[in-house]
Amino acid sequence: MYNKNINKYIGMDRTKCLVIGSGPAGYTAAIYASRANLSPVLIEGMQPGGQLTQTTVIENFPGFPQGITGPELMENMRQQAVNVGADVRSGSVVEVDFETAPYKITLDDGNIVEADTVIVATGAAAKYLGLSDEIKYQGMGVSACATCDGFFYRKKIVAVVGGGDTACEEANYLASLAAKVYLIVRKPFLRASKAMQDRTLNNPKIEVLFEHNTEGLFGEDGVEGIHLVSRKGEADEKHYDLAIDGFFLAIGHKPNSDIFKKYLKTDETGYFVPSDASGVKTLVPGVFVAGDVADPHYRQAINAAASGCRAAMEAERFLSHK
Ligand code: NDP
Numbered sequence: 001m002y003n004k005n006i007n008k009y010i011g012m013d014r015t016k017c018l019v020i021g022s023g024p025a026g027y028t029a030a031i032y033a034s035r036a037n038l039s040p041v042l043i044e045g046m047q048p049g050g051q052l053t054q055t056t057v058i059e060n061f062p063g064f065p066q067g068i069t070g071p072e073l074m075e076n077m078r079q080q081a082v083n084v085g086a087d088v089r090s091g092s093v094v095e096v097d098f099e100t101a102p103y104k105i106t107l108d109d110g111n112i113v114e115a116d117t118v119i120v121a122t123g124a125a126a127k128y129l130g131l132s133d134e135i136k137y138q139g140m141g142v143s144a145c146a147t148c149d150g151f152f153y154r155k156k157i158v159a160v161v162g163g164g165d166t167a168c169e170e171a172n173y174l175a176s177l178a179a180k181v182y183l184i185v186r187k188p189f190l191r192a193s194k195a196m197q198d199r200t201l202n203n204p205k206i207e208v209l210f211e212h213n214t215e216g217l218f219g220e221d222g223v224e225g226i227h228l229v230s231r232k233g234e235a236d237e238k239h240y241d242l243a244i245d246g247f248f249l250a251i252g253h254k255p256n257s258d259i260f261k262k263y264l265k266t267d268e269t270g271y272f273v274p275s276d277a278s279g280v281k282t283l284v285p286g287v288f289v290a291g292d293v294a295d296p297h298y299r300q301a302i303n304a305a306a307s308g309c310r311a312a313m314e315a316e317r318f319l320s321h322k
Contacts, residue, residue: 013041013111013112013113013114014102014113014114014115015040015041015087015113015114015115015116016038016039016040016115016116016117016319017033017038017039017040017041017115017116017117017118017119017312017315017319018040018041018042018043018103018105018113018115018117018118018119019033019040019041019042019043019086019118019119019121020042020043020093020105020118020119020120020121020122021042021043021044021045021050021120021121021122021123021256021291021293022042022043022044022045022048022049022050022074022078022088023049023050023051023052023074023121023123023291023292023301023304024050024052024074024077024291024301024302024304024305024308025121025123025290025291025304025305025307025308025311026042026050026119026121026290026291026308027042027074027077027078027080027081027305027308028077028290028304028305028306028308028309028312029042029119029121029290029308029309029311029312029315030042030081030086030088030308030312031077031080031081031084031086032308032309032313032316033086033119033312033316034081034084034085034086035084036312036313036316038117038312038316038319039085039087040086040087040119041086041087041089041113041115042081042086042087042088042089043089043091043092043093043105043107043113044088044089044090044091045092045093045122045123045256046092047123048074048078048090049070049071049075049078050074050123051123051124051125051126051292052070052071052073052074052301053070053071053074055069055070055139055143055145055148055149057069057070058070058073058148059151060147060148060300060302061073061301062302073301091107091108092107092108093105093106093107093108093259094106094107094108094259095259096118096259096260096263098118098260098262098263098264098284098287099263101116101285101286102114102115102116103115103116103118103286103287105118116286116319117286117287117288117315117318117319118286118287118288119280119288119289119290119308119311119312119315120257120260120264120272120287120288120289120290120293121289121290121291121293121304121308121311122255122256122257122260122291122293123255123256123291123292123293123304124253124254124255124256124271124292124293124295124299125253125254125256126144126145126249126252126253127249127251127252127253127254128144128249128251129249129251131214131215131216131217133216133217134217134247134249136217137217137219137222137223137247140219140221140222140223141217141219141222141223141224141245141246141247142217142223142246142247142249143246143247143248143249144248144249144250145248145299146160146170146173146174146248146250147170147173147300149246149248150170150173150174150177150178150248151177152246153174153177153178153245153246154177154178155177155178155179156178156179156245156246157178157179157180157181157182157243157245157246158174158178158180158181158182158244158245158246158247158248159182159183159184159214159226159242159244159246159247159248160174160181160182160183160184160248160250161184161214161247161249161250161251162183162184162185162249162250162251162252163183163185163186163187163189163190163191163192164190164192164250164252165191165192165193165196166250166252167183167185167192167250167251168190168192168196168197168199168200169196169250170248170250171183171200171203171206171250172199172200172203172206174246174248175203175205175206178205178246179205180205180207181203181205181206181207182206182208182209182242182244183200183206183207183208183209184209184212184213184214184228185208185209185210185211185212186211186212186213187210187211188210188211189210190208209228209230211230211231211232212228212229212230213228213229213232214226214227214228214247215227215228215229215239217247218241222245223244223245223246223247224243224244224245225241225242225243225244226241226242226244226247227239227241228240228241228242252269253269253292253299254269254270255269255270255271255272255292255293255294255296256293257270257271257272257293258270260272263282263284263287264282264283264284264287264289265282265283267296269296271293271294271295271296272289272293272294273294274289274294278310278314279294279307279310280294280307280310280311280314281314285318286315286318286319288311288314288315289311290304290307290308290310290311291304291307291308292304294307295307
């Protein structure tokens with residue numbers, strides 16, 4: 001272990017490379033930055049290990065022929081980052097000052113880290129409806145990622161909530177595995193693109209339930225059904241239950257970009273917009289973005305890891321050109 005990366009100033013640390021976030025993007029960035037002798041400091045954030053710690057078995061991350069659990073994969077990445085010399089710290093970033101380098105990053109314990117380069121890999125969080133049953137059945141039939149968990153519902157009955165492109169895409173993906181897919185849409189129409197709507201409405205395995213809302217879930221040791229209400233607030237409002245095995249949320253994601261918006265460009269949803277084709281550079285010299293917080297489309301661990309690698313390589317190039 002060699003954690004000589006921090007030069008202690010009075011009340012202030014200094015590093016060549018600060019990585020913010022501990023998902024696949026953050027840990028991969030820390031591994032590459034360490035091996036490039038940047039001696040990175042990584043701040044884990046509020047959910048150490050990121051979104052994958054909430055999934056069960058991951059079968060689509062290369063290198064694990066028998067699959068691996070999300071928490072295990074993330075612990076492996078963390079350990080690998082530590083083994084190559086990254087200084088992994090618990091805590092969250094509450095404020096950044098990217099006005100002039102070295103950049104100042106304030107942590108929730110009040111400490112400030114000064115950094116020559118910063119890799120922002122703060123991820124995104126799937127939106128949930130806010131039902132207590134979503135927490136109760138998390139990992140037991142409730143998921144916000146069909147690509148991650150759909151495989152477990154082969155020949156079963158599932159429901160997807162949402163009416164956008166993600167919901168339609170996930171419903172179609174699940175229809176290729178499951179026996180039946182209910183798509184629960186709160187409005188009387190889909191918001192998805194026309195092509196995606198057509199694909200969804202013409203899929204014989206998908207039944208779209210327009211003007212429906214979810215009131216709760218039920219089941220003994222996992223999800224066995226859903227409490228629904230149709231045409232809520234109308235004269236013909238109806239409450240009823242459906243038997244399902246899996247409940248998938250697809251009502252959007254919220255990128256964790258709020259505290260950076262003063263300095264880094266975001267789209268209307270809050271995803272970072274990289275400044276060039278590298279996909280990781282920003283208009284602030286030495287500040288890079290990686291992972292889901294800059295990826296509105298793919299949102300896969302392998303993509304996040306790849307962009308973490310790119311961000312660290314760009315940080316190294318940036319410093320060596322200086
Ligand atoms: P969107 O914001 O487009 O859609 C969210 C959907 O969830 C809407 O139908 C919305 O309903 C519904 N919703 C939101 N909150 C609730 C709630 N509390 N209860 C019930 N339903 C709710 O998010 P997406 O993730 O689908 O897409 C994000 C962006 O990514 C879009 O720009 C999309 O086009 C793009 N995308 C593109 C893809 C592609 O091109 N292949 C694939 C996936 C995404 P309502 O309409 O009533 O607001």
